[in-house]
Amino acid sequence: MVNSDLTEGAMTPVPTTNADQTTIINVPEAVGVFENFDDFQKAFYDLRMMGFSRYDLSVLGREEDLVEKLGKSYFRAADLEDDPRVPRASFVSEEAMGELEGAIVGGAFFIPSYIAMAVMAAAGGAVAATAAAVAIVGVPALVIGSLLARRVGQQHKDYYAHQIERGGILLWVRVQDEEKRNLAVETLKAHSGKDVHVHEWST
Known part of the structure; x- marks a missing residue:
């Protein structure tokens, strides 16, 4: 289910629900994969400094939630990048x-x-x-x-270490207009984000 706090911005999302009860909205989302925690954290901080709300940014949810939603404990980052069923969480900094x-x-x-x-x-x-x-x-x-x-x-520490072992740390960025879309993609790439791209929905 979509958290209403995630709908900040100029666009008014129109939620739709697919067969497995996953709700998506018509706001595009950039995604990148990071091979180490430092690059990931720097990208996160830069995006926040550039005006992205913490509600626009999400990371992979707990493994328990992943198993509950997808029915498996082992995964590769590449398999999860564009799957709307993947559980999300807010980033918690080292500080x-x-x-x-x-x-x-x-x-x-x-x-x-x-x-x-x-x-x-x-x-x-x-x-x-x-x-x-x-x-x-x-x-x-x-x-x-x-x-x-x-x-x-x-x-x-284990939470991020396991993601790195499985292909990298995922970071999703909700982009509500073309300017933010370009800014998010450039920032993710600037901090060594891999497979950076945008899909036309978010959860």
Whole structure:
């Protein structure tokens, strides 16, 4: 189903639904394949600086969603470029992942610590005793938070590594007029995008 947030711009898309319940709209879309993460990320940032909305840009969805929609776990990038059934996702930058990992670690440390402080305060505990309780409860939580953050970060890296192994990282760019069409194609190619082309629909 089309997310209404994706319909920014001058064109008013007309959604159509095919036999397998995949909804497409009549707004063209450029697509390129990247052989490494750095080129892909630079292309993404440049497109954003040139005025493309984050809703205009999409990447390959989770492998679980891919299996659910297409019935297979192994794929090649070339097989997915122009398939409207392919699940999409928003790009999450390395910086955003770093912030998320920090939030996981911080949250895991502070929540148990606040609970320990509240318990000690309610019991009339001294400052030293309260601090000791925070240390006892907080340190294991910090370790757990670090492990969770590491797992999230590794999953993020694996997500792109698997795509590179299977032909490259896919980036789709919704192009609502001829000027944006040319700009998107030139930018994808400028950052070593492969097989850059435009199809006359988007999802």
